[in-house]
Amino acid sequence: MINVLYFAWVRERIGLPKEMVETNATTVLQLVEELRAREERYALAFSDLTALRVALDQDLSDFDAKLDGVREVAFFPPMTGG
């Protein structure tokens, strides 16, 4: 089980801020493929990965990264702090 978090418009498109996901995915990309296959709202949120960022256990990472031992995955648009 992985805790998956969504922020900003990703959260709005999917319609929830977080969920526990039962998955055998070994990479972020595989997890994204599983989520995309679920429902239209997921497919829509993940339609353009260049518009998204991913963090693994609260560290910025990338979509090719492995999920070995990762407990928390977060998907969000590019950040706009400051």
Add this chain to the structure above:
Amino acid sequence: MRVIVQEAPFDPGAELNAFAKGDTDIGAVVSFTGVTRDVSGGLSQMQIEHYSGMTERALTQICEEAQHRWSLVDVLVIHRFGVMKAGDNIMMVATASRHRADAFAAADFLMDYLKSRAPFWKKEVTADGSEWVAAKDSDEDALDRWS
């Protein structure tokens, strides 16, 4: 070093007066305050969302990197989340060093990094609706200056 993430307003003047107080080895203090701007001319509010936990972690890492790169006596970052009105202070950074060059450069670095590496997202709400603020390519390009 102090990293503060909070919903409540803060007083930049009071924060600056208290910053690095009593340290006689400081010759320069630089500060920056980010203010909510009404870009469209009809802003009713700005909503700032953040990733609690990662935010504190990312800001701390950015401050540590600044301390590693420059000779700093102290660093302060305050960043708010929640609902802002035009004119409200969103965030501030302050740096203290022996000589001004380090304090200026470190403050500049902190701003560039926390704009696109700290997990905050801004949403502008106007009478016409609401829209997420898009990240600018120039913000990402600004990071190249420091690589």
